[in-house]
Amino acid sequence: MFRSLHMKLVLVLVLLIISVMIVVGTFLINSVAEYNIDDFREQMSSVFTPELILTLEKHAAGEHGAVSVQEILEAYSTQLGIDSNRAFYVLDPFSGKYLSGSDDSLAGALEITPNIVSAISGEVGQDIRKLDGSFDVAIPLKDEAGEVRFIVGVRDNKAELNDLTWNLFSILMRAMFFGLIAAILLSILLSKTITTPIERLTSQASRIAAGDFGDKAQIYSTDEIGVLTETFNNMAEVLEHTLEEIDGERNKLDTLFRHMADGVAAFDADGALLHVNPAAEQMLGRSLSIGTPYEEIFPNLYIEKDDIESDGKFIEVDYSAGARMLKIFFAPLRLTETANGLMAVLHDITEQQKLDESRREFVANVSHELRTPLTNIKGYTDTLIESDDLDKDTEKRFLGVISGETDRMARIVKDLLTLTRLDYNRMEMSMEPTDLRAITLGIKEAMQIDAENHELTLTQELPDKLPAVMADKARIEQVITNIVSNAVKYNRPGGSVNISAAVSDAQVDIIVRDTGIGIPKEDLPRIFERFYRVDKARSRASGGTGLGLAISREIMLQHGGDILFDSVFGEGSTVTLRFPRADAKGEAK
Numbered sequence: 001m002f003r004s005l006h007m008k009l010v011l012v013l014v015l016l017i018i019s020v021m022i023v024v025g026t027f028l029i030n031s032v033a034e035y036n037i038d039d040f041r042e043q044m045s046s047v048f049t050p051e052l053i054l055t056l057e058k059h060a061a062g063e064h065g066a067v068s069v070q071e072i073l074e075a076y077s078t079q080l081g082i083d084s085n086r087a088f089y090v091l092d093p094f095s096g097k098y099l100s101g102s103d104d105s106l107a108g109a110l111e112i113t114p115n116i117v118s119a120i121s122g123e124v125g126q127d128i129r130k131l132d133g134s135f136d137v138a139i140p141l142k143d144e145a146g147e148v149r150f151i152v153g154v155r156d157n158k159a160e161l162n163d164l165t166w167n168l169f170s171i172l173m174r175a176m177f178f179g180l181i182a183a184i185l186l187s188i189l190l191s192k193t194i195t196t197p198i199e200r201l202t203s204q205a206s207r208i209a210a211g212d213f214g215d216k217a218q219i220y221s222t223d224e225i226g227v228l229t230e231t232f233n234n235m236a237e238v239l240e241h242t243l244e245e246i247d248g249e250r251n252k253l254d255t256l257f258r259h260m261a262d263g264v265a266a267f268d269a270d271g272a273l274l275h276v277n278p279a280a281e282q283m284l285g286r287s288l289s290i291g292t293p294y295e296e297i298f299p300n301l302y303i304e305k306d307d308i309e310s311d312g313k314f315i316e317v318d319y320s321a322g323a324r325m326l327k328i329f330f331a332p333l334r335l336t337e338t339a340n341g342l343m344a345v346l347h348d349i350t351e352q353q354k355l356d357e358s359r360r361e362f363v364a365n366v367s368h369e370l371r372t373p374l375t376n377i378k379g380y381t382d383t384l385i386e387s388d389d390l391d392k393d394t395e396k397r398f399l400g401v402i403s404g405e406t407d408r409m410a411r412i413v414k415d416l417l418t419l420t421r422l423d424y425n426r427m428e429m430s431m432e433p434t435d436l437r438a439i440t441l442g443i444k445e446a447m448q449i450d451a452e453n454h455e456l457t458l459t460q461e462l463p464d465k466l467p468a469v470m471a472d473k474a475r476i477e478q479v480i481t482n483i484v485s486n487a488v489k490y491n492r493p494g495g496s497v498n499i500s501a502a503v504s505d506a507q508v509d510i511i512v513r514d515t516g517i518g519i520p521k522e523d524l525p526r527i528f529e530r531f532y533r534v535d536k537a538r539s540r541a542s543g544g545t546g547l548g549l550a551i552s553r554e555i556m557l558q559h560g561g562d563i564l565f566d567s568v569f570g571e572g573s574t575v576t577l578r579f580p581r582a583d584a585k586g587e588a589k
């Protein structure tokens with residue numbers, strides 16, 4: 001099939017051949033005609049010499065002038081080239097009538113040419129070029145008085161020249177025909193050598209446009225197309241490299257965008273969602289599709305575009321999305337030279353707010369816990385100072401109270417310090433393989449008297465041997481003591497406290513079960529909070545600080561273990577201290 005370039009090449013070559021043929025043909029045909037005419041003129045001038053004309057004039061003066069003239073001319077007929085196409089004639093100068101000649105058929109048909117007219121007026125008529133159908137020459141034969149007696153002439157009907165011209169023309173036409181065929185074939189061949197590599201480049205370019213950088217384009221020649229192919233290959237290589245780099249950057253950004261803790265949502269100039277990351281969706285509590293309008297995502301949060309665009313800064317807004325509290329930073333997002341979108345960066349401050357809240361609560365609790373003993377100390381001290389008549393016993397009792405309250409404050413401060421150290425990981429733990437059985441039995445022995453004082457039965461069901469755990473002995477002693485002591489404190493006379501153990505592949509549990517007062521279900525989740533007490537009066541009376549369980553939990557967590565509190569109000573509680581085994585292969589379950 002002809003492609004555009006094929007067509008153009010064919011057209012160019014065909015036009016070239018045709019124009020060359022026209023130029024050559026015209027030149028050739030003109031030259032042939034010129035040559036013929038020159039030849040005719042030469043023949044005429046070589047025959048019609050002044051001598052011959054004189055001879056002719058002499059014979060013309062005779063009685064049968066015309067016949068004599070004809071006879072002489074007949075003698076010259078070969079030199080004159082007389083044949084069927086060329087004739088000579090003798091004319092009467094007055095009537096222009098044909099008197100005699102080589103072709104009598106001219107008698108009635110001889111036209112009076114401009115040359116004959118010239119001859120009638122006494123001039124030799126030899127202007128050949130002006131004639132169309134024929135060319136001729138006409139010579140006046142004058143008498144002594146200078147009067148024109150006859151006109152002799154030669155007339156060629158140009159048939160030979162026309163034949164020659166026609167032959168030439170047909171040769172040229174044939175040459176043109178073959179030339180055109182050759183041109184078409186050549187142009188197809190030529191265009192093929194040009195277009196094939198271009199076609200290959202085109203299909204290669206289409207493959208690259210579709211993202212396939214596979215094979216390189218083959219270089220077949222060192223000409224301009226070869227150079228173009230090589231340049232194209234280089235360009236494709238650079239492009240592939242650049243695209244890979246861009247892809248890598250995009251992937252990096254995408255990964256960052258997907259996994260960043262902050263939420264990001266970008267909007268175009270019309271407020272339609274362009275990008276959103278999973279964190280933002282999670283914070284807003286819904287999945288968002290691209291194109292969602294701003295007003296639907298942040299209802300009631302109208303941002304004056306000028307506010308952020310005027311100074312190019314961001315604005316900060318607190319926004320509540322369901323149960324979450326968000327801090328949103330809005331900043332302009334440059335999309336094009338003229339259009340600015342909007343970028344929203346979302347921080348989830350729910351936890352931070354809770355933390356702030358619990359800090360405030362903690363400070364309030366500490367103040368409260370310290371104020372109570374301080375008020376007592378102040379009261380008793382003031383009374384002691386102001387009253388002079390107090391008896392010794394009362395004085396002693398007051399001082400005892402002051403001492404007790406001071407101890408309480410000291411305990412609170414000591415526990416707070418312990419917690420702070422645990423919070424900031426400043427509590428040094430000397431971890432070593434520890435026998436929980438020995439520690440627990442020791443604590444049980446120490447607590448025995450206290451239990452009896454509370455009219456409780458303290459029992460143990462520990463196995464003969466417990467697997468070793470990695471622990472700081474002193475801290476673990478502190479934890480177990482606290483748990484057993486709570487089981488004793490928050491118990492009823494006649495009740496019991498039992499210490500047992502459970503061993504599994506990965507962990508060792510020390511379980512302290514009591515038949516005490518228990519904890520209401522709603523209080524259970526808060527039991528490990530600092531200063532949280534269920535039975536406040538009992539806790540105070542027994543010198544509790546409300547920090548024991550919080551400290552125990554922190555210590556257990558720092559041992560890679562856990563503390564579980566289960567309780568039924570009015571029936572008793574079960575506390576499980578879970579330790580990872582020192583010889584365990586896997587993680588504690």
Ligand code: ADP
Nearest residue numbers: 486487490533534535539544545546547548549
């Ligand atoms: P406290 O110094 O007051 O004992 P803890 O942190 O050890 O502080 O305990 C917090 C609160 O949990 C206690 O005030 C008590 O109300 C409750 N509690 C702890 N252990 C038990 C238990 N075995 N039975 C019932 N209540 C308990």
